[in-house]
Amino acid sequence: MTTANPLLSDWNTPFEMPPFDLIKDAHFAPAFEQAFAETRAHIAAIAQNSDAPTYENTIDALEDPNSLMDRVAGVFSNISGADTNPTLEDLQRDLSPKWAALNSEITMNEALFARIETLYNARATLDLSAEQTRVLELYYQDFVRAGAKLRGADRARLKAIMQRLAELGTAFTQNLLADERDWFMQLAKSDLDGCPDFLCDAAAEAAKERQIEGYVITLSRSLIVPFLQFSPRRDLRQRAFTAWGMRGENGGDTDNRAHVSETLALRHERAQLLGFETFADFKLQPEMAGTPDRVRDLLMAVWHPAKAAADADAAVLTEMMAQDGIEGDLAPWDWRYYAEKRRSAEHDLDEAELKPYFQLDQMIAAQFDCATRLFGLEFRELDMPLYHKDARAWEVTRNGRHMAVFIGDYFARASKRSGAWCSRFRGQSALGGEQRPITVNVCNFAKAPSGQPSLLTFDDARTLFHEFGHALHSMLSDVTYGYISGTSVARDFVELPSQLYEHWLSVPEVLEKFARHAETDQPIPAELLSRLLAAENFDQGFATVEYCASALVDLAFHTETPPADPLQKQAEVLDRIGMPAAITMRHATPHFAHVFSGDGYSSGYYSYMWSEVMDADAFAAFQETGDAFDPDMAASLERNIYSAGGSQPADVLYKNFRGSLPKVDALLAGRGLA
Template sequence: MGTDNVNPVLAQSDLPHGLPDFASISDDDFLPAFTDAMASQLAEIDEIANNAEPPTFGNTVEAVEFSGRDLARAAGIFFNLVGPDTNPKRNEISRELSTLLTDHQNTIAMNPVLFERISKVHGDADDLDLDEPRRRLLDKHYRGAVRAGAGLSPDQQQEMREISSRLALLTTTFSQKILDDSNDSAVFVDDASALDGMSAGEIAAARRAATEAGHDSGYLIALELPTSQSVLTELTDSAVRRRVFEASINRCARGNDNDTTELVLEIVRLRARRAELLGYSDHADYVIAEQTAPSAEAVDDLLRELSESAMRAGERELDDLRVLAGDAEIGAADYTYWLARAARSKSDVPLDDFADYCELETVLTRGVFYAANVLYGLRFVERPELPAYHPDVRVWDVLDESGRSIGLFLGDYFARPSKRGGAWMNSIVDQSTMLQTQPVVVNVLNLTKPDDGEKCLLTVDQLTTLFHEFGHALHGLLSAVDYPSQSGTSVPRDFVEFPSQVNEMWALHPSVLANYARHHETGEPIPAELATAARESAGTESAHGTIEYLAASVLDLAWHQLDTAQAEAITDVAGFEAQALRAAGIGTDLIPPRYRSTYFNHIFGGGYSAGYYSYIWSEVLDADTEQWFLSEGGLQRENGRRFAQSTLSRGDSVDPLVAHEELIGRKPYIEPLLARRGL
C-alpha cells in the first residue's frame, strides 16, 4: 500500500493517459485491489438497481456501463502483466481471480431487480429514439444478462454460477500448464553441430537459454506455441528435427503435472451443459449467435469447401516436395524443411538474405510507423522516461496530424520464459469519449532477443506478424466511441482479426519496403530482385499452412458441436481428435493441426472457443479489402481516412459488416481469398 493508504493499483495515475506506474505496484497489491474494486462496483450496482426513478437508458444501461471503473483499471494492469511476464505469485493470483471475477460478474448479471430494469428499457427500445451505438449498447447489456443466466430459475442459476466459476479456473489453469510444459519440453543438444542451419543469432540465443536453464554447456531450443516450429525449416539434421517436432506435438499430453487431457474433457462437458441450460443446441451455437457468421452450419460449409480444395493442393505440393527430396524421407517433422528448400529452388535469389534487410528497429520506425503515418497521419515519439512493466518494453506517444497525443503504444517484442507463446495485442486503458479516456495498448511478440551489440533480424513470417499485431493496435488507438465496452477491438470475435489482417498488406508493399529495407550492416537498399522474390514467396500461402490452420478450426468446432450426452461420452482426447479430422476429410499424419487439443490455448485457455474459424472468416473480408485499397490507389491518406472512419474508429458502435459493405460498396467476394491461398 502507498503511504496515503490508496492501493497503488487503484490510484489515479499522473502519467500520460493513465499509464500505470508499474514500479509502484507489487504483486501483493493485486488481490486487495480487486477485492475493494469489486465491492465498490457492487455498491454502484445496488444503487442503480434500487433507484426509485423509473428505468431509463441513462439511469440504468448507461449507469451500468460506467460502473466498475476501479475494477477496469485493476484488470487492465494485472491481466496485461500475467500474459507477457508471469511468475508463480501472479499465476496463483490469476487462478484465484478467475473464480472471484466470474462470481462477481454473475452476481451483477443475475441481480433480479437490475435485470428487471434492463428488461423494461429493452422492451421499450423502439420508443426511445436511440441512435445505433446506444441501441447496440442496450442490446449488448440485455443479451449479456440473458446469456449469463438472468432468465433461468433459481436452481438453474446456481448451476450456471458453478459452471462459470469452474470454467474460469479450468481455462486459466490450462494456459498456465501450456507455458510450464512448453518451457519443460525445450530441446537440449550438447553439440553445436546439431544446430547446423540455424543462424548465428539463433544459436547464441539457444546457448543463452541453456545457461539460464542451469546447463553448464550445450544449447536449448525453446518451443513456440504452434505445432509447427519455425526452426524446423532450418535444421539440416533430420534427427534433431524429429526431436523438436515430437517435443512440440506431445506437449501437455505426457502424463506429468502439466498434462491437460482431463482439463480438455471437463471444459468441453461444462460448455455443452451451459449451452443446454440456455437453450442452445451446443457451445458452438451459443458462441456463434454473437458473431457475424450467420450460423455454425455456415462456418462448417466454408471450412468444408476450403478443406476439399486445400487437400487437393496439398497432394500436389507433397508430390513436388518428394521429387525435390529424392531418397530422403519426408515425415511430419521434415515437411516445412522441404517446403523451405522448394521455395529456394524456385528462385534464383537467395531468400535467406531477406532478413539482412529486415532489422526490427528499422522496420518499426521506417515500416510499421511509416505506413501508419502515410495512411492515418499518426506520428510515434518514443518516451523512454515513461515506466513499463519490463525492461524490454518500450513506450511511444502517439500523435495525430495536429500534434495532439491520442494515446500510448507499448512494444514488448522479445521472448522470455515468463511470457506465454504467440503474439497478441492488449489494452491497458480503453478509449471512451464520455469517460475522457484515451487508449493505452500493447503489442506482444516472441522474437529471439539478440545478444548485446547484435541486431534482431526478421523473417518474412515475423515481419508479417509485426504488422498484423500493429493492425490490432491501430484498431485500439484510432477508436472514437462513447462507451468503453464498444471501444477498439471489442467487436465480434470473427471480425476482430479483419483490421489486423488488412494491415499485413503493407509489410511488403513496394513503397513501404523501399522505405525500411536496408542492409543492417552496410545500409544498402534491398536489391529489386530480392524484394520481388520476397513478395512472391509471401503472396500465396502454402497448402501445408492452409491445411494445418483448417484442421485446427475443424477440431475447435468438433469439440464444441457436441451436446451434453456426446461430451460426457468422450474419454479419449487423442482418439476424438483423430476421428474428427478424418470425418472432415482433412486428417493427415504429415500435417497435424496448427494446435493439438492439449495445447490449443486459443480455445481452451483464451477467448476463441468455437471461434478459431475467425481468422479465415475475417480473411475473406481482408483479401477483398486489399483489392479495394489497391484499386483506390493503395497507400494514400484518403484511403486510410476512409478505412479508419468506416472501421477502425467505430469499434462495436455499429454493425461491422454493414460498415464494411458501405466502404467497398458491395458485399465481399471470396475469390481474392481463394487466389491468395492458392486454392
C-alpha cells in the same frame, strides 16, 4: 498495504499510465479485494435505485469510467500474461472463479436486468442516438446470453458452470506455459552445423537467458520453426517437433486432456441451459457467421483446394527426401526442412540472405510509417517505467492531439506465454470525459545477442503488422461508450483490421524504404524483393491445411456430443477430412489455447479465415485506386472500420466501407488456391 498501494491511488503519471515501478506483486490481492467490494456496491446502487429506470441512471451508470476493477484487472491481466511468476500464477488461480462469480452476480441480478429490459422494450420511444440504441441492445443481448432469464436451479447451475470453466481455462493456460517454459534441447555447436548464423545466435541467446552453456532450442515458435526449417539433423528435428506437439499432453500435473474433456462437457451443458442445442449454436448466434453450417461451408470450400495443393507438394518433398537417401514416408518434422530447400531452389531465396533486411527496429518504423501515411498518426518514443525492461512505449498523436500510448513487448522469455497478441491497459471512451487508450502488442521474437540488431523472418514481420492492426483498431477508436470501443466487435470481424494491415507490409515501396541490411544499411535489392514477393504464396497448401484442420476440430468439438476422449474425437475428425499424414494441426487440442484458455475463440477459430475473406476484398479497394495509401479510401477505412468499434453490426460496418460482402473467391485467389 492499502494506504501505500499504488493500485489504489490516483495515477499522477504522464498519460495516467500505471506506475509500474511502484507496483509489487503483493499489491494486487488487497487491490482486488477493494475492487470487488466497490463493484458490488456500485451494481447494488444501480439495481436498487428507487427512481424509474432511465438510460442515464442505468446504462450510463454501468459504463463506469472510473472503475477500480477495470484499472486493477487491466494491469494484472497484462502482466500475468507477459511476465508472470509463481506468485501471480497462484493469484490468477484464486481470482479466475471469483471474477466468474462476480460476472454472474451482475448479469443475473434480477433488479438490474429488469431495469435494462424496461429500457430495451421502450427503446423506440426513448429518443436515443444510434450508438445508444446499439449499446442498449447489446447489454440486453449479453445479459440474456449470460443467464439473466434463468431461475432457480438452472440459474445456480449456470453460475457454478461459469466458475468452473474459469478455473479450467486458467489451469489450461498455466499448464501450457509450464510445458513451454520447462522444455529445452541443449546443443553443442556441432549440432547446429548447416544452420544459418541468425539461428545459432538466437539459440546462444536462449541458452544465456537460461544460464546454460552452449546453445538451446526452446518451444518458442521463433526458435523452433527456423530450427525445423534449417537443421539437417533429422533426429534432432524429430525430437524438437515431438516436444512441440506434445505440449499439454505429457502426463503429470501439466496434462491438459482432462481439462479439455470437462470444459467441453460444461460448455455443452451451459448452451442447453440457455436453450441452444449445441455450444456452437450458442456461441455463433451473435457472430457474422450466425450458424455452424455457414462456418463449415466456408472451411470446406477452402479445405478441398488446400488439401489438393498440399498433397501435390507432399509428393515433391517426398521425392526430395528420397534423393537425400532417406527411405520411408515424409514426416511432420521433415516438411518445413524440405519446403525451405524447395523454396530456395524454386525462388532462389535464402533465409540467411533475407533476414538481415528485416530488422525489428526497421519493421517497427515501417508499421508506424504506414499508419502515418494512412491515418496521419505520429509516434514519439517515451522514456518511462514499464512492467519489463524489454518493453517500449510511444505516445501516439495526430495534429498535436494525444490519441493513445502504445506499448511494444517483442521478445520471447520464459515468463511470457507463447504466441502474439494485442491487449490494453485502458480502453477508449468519451462518457464523462475523453479517455484515450493504452494499448500493448506482445510478441515472442527471438532476441539477438547484446549489441546486435534483432532480425525477423518475413512471417515474423507479418505478425508484427498483424498485431499492430489490432492496436490501430483500439487506438483509432472514436465512440462514446467503452462497451463498444476498439476491438469490442463480433469475433469473426475482429481479425479484419489486423489481417488487412498485414497487406501494407507487402507493398513494394514500404519494403524498399524500410527493408535495409543490418550491416550495410543498403535497401533490399529490387531483384531480391521481387523474388520475395513472388514467393508469398509458397507452401500455402500446408499453411491452409494446418489452419483449417484446427478450425474444423474446434467446430466438431462444439457441434457434436462432448467426447469422453477429446484426442480420439480429434483423430476421428482428421480422418474424416483426410488430413495429410505429414501435416499436423496448427494447434493440437492439448495446447489449443485459442479455444481452451477461455471461450473467446471456442467455436470461433474459423474467425481468421472469415475475416480473411473480407481483408482480401478490402485491400483490393486500395489496389483499384492505384494507390495503396489513397487518402479518400484511408479516410473511409478509418471512419467505417477502425474508429467505429462495435457501433453497428459487423456486416453493416463492412458494407458501409465496401458496398457489399465478398465471396470466398477473394480468399482463394489471395492464397493462390483458386
